[in-house]
Amino acid sequence: MKFILLIALVGAVLWWAFGRQRPAAASKAGRQSAPRIESMVRCAHCGVHLPRGEAVGEGAALFCSESHRALGSRS
DSSP states (O other), X not given: OHHHHHHHHHHHHHHHHHHTHHHXXXXXXXXXXXXXXXXXXXXXXXXXXXXXXXXXXXXXXXXSSHHHHHHOOOO
């Protein structure tokens, strides 16, 4: 019986000691900047959607790659 009580006491102390560190780690994660949200655009040639920052533009038309830009817009 003493052995079980000792194990329970050690477990409670460890749980308390390591449980106090988790909120500090969670608060650091909360301080990180939020992911940047970018608008999506559609390739004028194939229709695939991609982030505006990755699009290749020619005039008002946006394309997913240089090869599609070279092929031009589909009618």
